[in-house]
Amino acid sequence: MAWENQTFKSDFILRNLQSQPRPHLPFLSGLGIFTVAFAGNTAMVLLIYLDSQLHTPMYFLLSQLCLIDLMLICTTVPKMALHYLSGRKSISVAGCGTQIFFYVSLLGAECFLLVVMAYDRYVTICHPLRYPILISQKICGLMAASSWILGSFDGITEVAVALSFSYCGAREIPHFFCNVPALLTLSCTDTSTFERMIFISCIIMLLLPVAVIIASYTRVLLAVISMGSGECRCKAFPMCSSHLMVVGMYYGAAMFIYMRPTSDSSPTQDKMISAFYTFLIPTLNPLIHSLRNKEMTKNEGIREG
Secondary structure, eight states: HHHHHHHHHSSSEEOGGGSSSSSSHHHHHEEEEEEEHHHHHHHHHHHHOOOOGOOOOHHHHHHHHHHHHHHHHHHHHHHHHHHHOOOOOEEOOHHHHHHHHHHHHHHHHHHHHHHHHHHHHHHHHHHGHHHHTOOOOHHHHHHHHHHHHHHHHHHHHHHHTTTTTTTTOEEEESSSOOOOHHHHHSSOOOHHHHHHHHHHHHIIIIIHHHHHHHHHHHHHHHHHHTOOOHHEEEEEEHHHHHHHHHHHHHHHHHHHSSSSSSSGHHHHHHHHHHHHHIIHHHHHHHHHHTTHHHHHHHHHHHHHH
16 A cells, blocks of 8 residues: 555656746757748658658658657657746646656657568669569558557556656656656665666567567668669669658667666757657658658559569
């Protein structure tokens, strides 16, 4: 009963923007970036959905990526803005668990989806004649659905274990939203086993996908180099470079924040990396892909050629 009283009957306190010297500046900056990210990802999803010429596996996967980013910014930013405008700092245990679930699930889904997108580009460049068989609409839909399911499983697991610990003291989370590494610093019990579990999970969800992506793009690079036509090379590089930029941003930040022991983490560094995930990546993804939009449209000719 004491465990239940400590864990479930007291709200957590979030260190919101009010703790900053000039809280209105990061709030207005974050709100502006949120608006750009929300508009950009929404526009990309609607464009791909409404334009029948974009109803291809490559663009379907891109729409899923934009949908994940759209949900990611809506998971944390509106709540943060509400707290700032109302002056409230508390968040219920249920609200904290909900934020953790969606945040972890969406990051996990994006992790697996980037692997699927790398596979799509590998088949496009290396096996163009077999593309309709290897990346059919049904197979593409199943791979995308698997990314969402695997990400949700990771979110459920982390929420269930994180909220099984007892939390006491000031219960003040050193973050602007509920985050598992920040939450563990408040635990009254030993969390080392859970930290090791997170580390192993990160190896599976980060290092293995990165290895698959590197292997795929190594084959793609060799195939592009062997292309006799310079025009084909010019078509292939833009299609792959946009995805590689997103992969570099996503996995680089993820490895930095999640593959470190909690004892070595810094609240300031965690906030910066989380802001990078929450604000910048969802903003940059549609910009990166839209800048390559003309080239990606022309890349459909690679499979025909």
